[in-house]
Amino acid sequence: MKVFFTGNSPYARRARLAARASGLKIEEVDVAPLVRPDQPLLQKGPGGKVPGLETDSGVYLCETLVITNYINQKSGGALLPGDAAAQESVLALESVASLLLDSLFGRSHEKRREEGDPSPAFIAKEAGRAGRCYDALNGMLAGQKPALNVGTIAAVTALGYADWRMAEDNWRGGRDGLAAWFDAMHTLPAVAETKPVF
Numbered sequence: 001m002k003v004f005f006t007g008n009s010p011y012a013r014r015a016r017l018a019a020r021a022s023g024l025k026i027e028e029v030d031v032a033p034l035v036r037p038d039q040p041l042l043q044k045g046p047g048g049k050v051p052g053l054e055t056d057s058g059v060y061l062c063e064t065l066v067i068t069n070y071i072n073q074k075s076g077g078a079l080l081p082g083d084a085a086a087q088e089s090v091l092a093l094e095s096v097a098s099l100l101l102d103s104l105f106g107r108s109h110e111k112r113r114e115e116g117d118p119s120p121a122f123i124a125k126e127a128g129r130a131g132r133c134y135d136a137l138n139g140m141l142a143g144q145k146p147a148l149n150v151g152t153i154a155a156v157t158a159l160g161y162a163d164w165r166m167a168e169d170n171w172r173g174g175r176d177g178l179a180a181w182f183d184a185m186h187t188l189p190a191v192a193e194t195k196p197v198f
């Protein structure tokens with residue numbers, strides 16, 4: 001199995017963390033830069049985005065949630081707890097963190113758009129959504145020990161992306177429990193090794 005990534009992609013980081021936590025043998029293939037005529041992912045599917053995953057039988061998968069779900073299934077459930085209630089909590093965490101990352105990613109691109117002025121209404125709406133997500137993550141993760149599952153992988157990645165692209169959100173402000181959890185997660189080698197460089 002192969003996971004295709006580029007260095008600072010928060011979506012690809014989720015797939016890489018899932019790969020490392022799964023216990024499976026998964027090769028990580030750096031396909032940067034994505035913008036070039038011979039971009040290799042376009043040979044595999046129409047999207048050309050990271051992450052991508054090639055299965056052992058040569059099928060190509062895209063979209064982070066599909067990929068992490070596939071890795072979890074192939075690993076026999078290494079990325080989700082077995083207990084039904086604990087599993088639902090992890091999925092609830094993954095869903096909030098996923099929508100936070102989508103919101104941050106969209107706002108970051110709106111701020112950096114190359115043509116025309118950024119939309120203040122769009123930026124304000126997404127900033128409000130991100131604030132609610134930070135609060136929800138604080139409630140879910142304060143006091144939790146570091147561990148890798150689909151929920152914590154999505155959360156640490158979204159917050160790492162916020163540090164890089166949305167420092168003005170100051171997500172740590174008034175959320176000491178979430179900040180302590182985030183720091184503790186970086187004692188895990190996989191998390192420290194995949195941290196975005198900025």
Ligand SMILES: N[C@@H](CCC(=O)N[C@@H](CS)C(=O)NCC(=O)O)C(=O)O
Nearest residue numbers: 009010011034049050051063064065
């Ligand atoms: N919905 C996709 C988003 C992935 C995504 O947007 N990846 C970015 C890098 S962070 C990308 O590949 N961008 C290249 C492009 O837009 O062509 C997912 O969940 O995997």
